[in-house]
Each structure stands twice: as structure tokens, then as C-alpha cells.
Amino acid sequence: MPRNALNSKLEMHASEPLYKQIEKQILDCLAQGEWKPGERLPNESQLAKRFGVAIFTVRAGISELVAANILIRRQGKGTFVARHDRQRQRYQFTHIFRNDGVKISPERQLVSFSRISADRSIAEMLHLPQNEKPSVFRVECILKLESRPIATMDITVPARLFAGLTARAIRESAENLYAVYQEVCGVNVIRIEERVYAVKAGARVANTLGIHAGDPALRVDRIAYTYNDVPVEFRSRVHQAFDYHYQISEGGV
């Protein structure tokens, strides 16, 4: 019996190895919402049967998605779609630390929520059609730690993908915004690109952060992507730079 009797998409001697094809198929299922965040996937032998391959091959494909924090395996329980809530801190993309080395989890205070037309640079970053003035949600926040403002955060998301996003939904959740995107809009952020600039604080930001205009500040611009490298969010944060810094670790076992 041909191994892939049940699934015509698989190519046995394709340029790509089977397990990579399985990985892509699972990604497709995720992108199409067949398995939603927090849900359990069919077990490995079921998936193997469904895709017409050996368990080994399914495991290899899943392993890559686990390494990418898209799936989570739990022995004795199953394989799950990763969630963005604060408990499982896998999706805490933030790299801002207090200067004493402690990672911070600031609170979010919503300042404004509006629906506007994207300007050209935003439309370009979010891959929106540039001719028809695409509609976006604009979210302005202040990040606070112990009720002291430490950063401003301006967010832009395409309205088409974020149907159902409201000021109320943002205000009422204490979670990571990406958890809100998952819950409310079904949007899964799986990758970010971040650029960090040293800037002079402008008058408005300086006033908000309780520093002087012209003081150095860290501007952190981020584009967040969902499956298939589709950009879904642009956010720009400006951090008070006297007590906080940006920190990463790279390499190692």
C-alpha cells in the first residue's frame, strides 16, 4: 500500500524531506484554525495515520514546531498549540530589564483607541494595499511599574484581521496583549522583529515619563508576524533609559 494513500499532498521523493512536509501541513492546519491555541492535537500515531507516515516522521516535524514555541509537548498529556498568556512565559517577547538585572512585567494603561487610515509607512510595514487607505486600529498605552510610568507604547494593527478588538477588551485583560489577540481575534503571533534606537525624548514623551525633553531614551520598534510570515502588528515603545535597559542572551547550552 502506498504510504501516502490518504494524503495526496505528500511527495515521497520531493526535494524536501517528508518531515518538513509534515511540519508545513501542521502549520497549515494551525493557520486555518483547525487546532486553536491551548487545544490538544491528535496524538502522534493518529497524526501518523492521517498523514500516511511513520510516527518517527511526525515526531520530527512536531519537534521543529516545538523548538519554535508554536507547539508544546507534555508527556502523558499530549501536544498542544502554544498560548500567549503570562503563565507560560514562552511568549514573553519583552527584553526590557531593570538595571539591577530583573526582568519587568509592567502594567498597561490604555490611553486611546481609535480606527484610522494607515499612512504609507505603516501600510508598507504591515503589507497592506497602499492605494485604498487601509483601515487600522491605533492603540496608545502607557506602561507602568508600581504605578510609575516607564514607557509609552503605540500600536497599529490592521482592522481587517482584528475584528472584535475593542478598547474594552484591551482594558479588561491583565494579560499580555498577544493573549488578547489570540482570544479575541484569533490572531497568533509567532515571531517578532525588533529594532532598538537611542533617541532624545521628545517633550510629550518626556512629560509622560517624568524625564526631561532631550534625555536619552530607548525606542523599541517591533513588527509581529503570524504564520507564513504575515505581519500583523507594529508597535513602538519609548522607554525611560535611566533605570531600564534592553537585554538579550544568545547561544549556549
Place this chain on the structure above:
Amino acid sequence: MPRNALNSKLEMHASEPLYKQIEKQILDCLAQGEWKPGERLPNESQLAKRFGVAIFTVRAGISELVAANILIRRQGKGTFVARHDRQRQRYQFTHIFRNDGVKISPERQLVSFSRISADRSIAEMLHLPQNEKPSVFRVECILKLESRPIATMDITVPARLFAGLTARAIRESAENLYAVYQEVCGVNVIRIEERVYAVKAGARVANTLGIHAGDPALRVDRIAYTYNDVPVEFRSRVHQAFDYHYQISEGGV
């Protein structure tokens, strides 16, 4: 025949899985210099025989080290100890980009090289004994792009570990400094931690970089580690922040 007849260190029913033990053993061999950067390891079946386990188990251990960029596998050739030279860009830890999005590879101009006593904060960062005024090498450089200075870089390394490091060795190599550390001193950097600060450029740095004192600048402090999380280098760079930024990507397939 007991599987681990040839190696008494392995524990069959230890808390740690076999492949993790193999990984540690390989790391030990690397730390002790049995296999040097660029060299080929024994092939998988030889390693399996040596450690008294199946090939599968050796592969699992090696895979973790490959993921950490410590080993490199090349089909048909073998498994090699990763090198830090510029060709294989795996060990380009730098995250500085030009504002148009192009990653930069600046040239290094040596300004001074000296042997001094570490002050307390350096001794602490590099885990040096604090009572006996440990000796360190101090390296001051300017990073240039198309012969225009874009950053200053001050480096401190413990003299004990970096025997053989000279101004000449640094000046004569066009490679990454970490390649020099490997070649000249046998020190392998496998992990870094980096902190990014927004600061005002001081007079001296501003003068070097061709900007004004007080202009915003990116200070990037890094501690580099070798095997077993031993810190081996502290470096502090100050980057001109008008044309350059710090950039990372995280997550994704």
C-alpha cells in the same frame, strides 16, 4: 554485555537521560581541548562505540550541540567543532544594523593594548578573585565602516586565560576577535549576554565618532562565556545612534 562497559561515567537509570549525558561528555571533551575548533569529531558510530550507546543516542546528544552552534554537521564529511571565523557567520553575535536594514561588518582599529589590574566591577563580572588584584588585558578599539568611525569598543579579558594575546595578533587579524581568541588563546566563546543602553555621548566618545557631546548613543555591554558558563570577556561598545540601531529577531519557523 553491559552497554556501558567502556565508560563507567554513564548511568543507565540516572535522573538524566542518556543522550544528555552524552552531550555533557562531548562538552567535557571540548572544554578539555580533545577536539579543537575546526577539527572533525570521530564519526557517529565510533562515538557510539566509545560511549557504549546506540547511534541514535549519540545523534540526539550531538543535535543539541548543533542547535547551540557548538558543533556543525556536514553530510558526507563529518561533525566538526564550530569556528568563529567570518566565513561561517554562525558566530557573528553582533546585532548592529544600518538604519536601512543592512547588517554591518565594521573594521577594527586597535587604539591601545595594555595589561592592568582589574577593578572591582570587572573582577566581579569575570568571576575573578577579588582580593589579589587580578591581571587583565585591556583592549581599546575603534570600529570603522568605510573608514568612518561608528563606534568605540573597550574590551577586558583575564590575562590568565588569554596567554599569548598581543596587540600584534589583534592588529594582524581581519577576523572576528573571537576567532583570534580561538586561534591564539584556545578560548571558545559559546554564549553572550548583552545589555543595550541609551546614553548621552561623552565628550571623548563624541569626538571620536564625529557627533556632539550629549547626542544620543547606544551603549552595548557584553559578557561572553565559554563552556560551563565561565565568563571570559567583557566588552563595552558605544555606537553612533543616528545611522545605526540594534536589531533582533525572535521566534518563528
Place this chain on the structure above:
DNA sequence: TATCATTTGTACGTATGTATG
């Protein structure tokens, strides 16, 4: 408390594909 079915984790053996020299 103890047992049992389910599910992933680890480990082994084997076969074949593919890149390299």
C-alpha cells in the same frame, strides 16, 4: 490508595538516501 489506559520521552536496530572526496 492502587491500578490501568493513554500519551509522550527515550533508546535501539535497521535500511536507504544523499553529499563528499
Place this chain on the structure above:
DNA sequence: GCATACATACGTACAAATGAT
């Protein structure tokens, strides 16, 4: 063409965690 070495793939067995019985 050939030997070597890693890459992929399959089948199997048992361990360990989990949750329900």
C-alpha cells in the same frame, strides 16, 4: 565507480508522566 559519513525514515520496545477508574 566507490567508500565514508551524515540525513531521513521505519519499526519496535520500554520508561515515565498523566488522568481516570
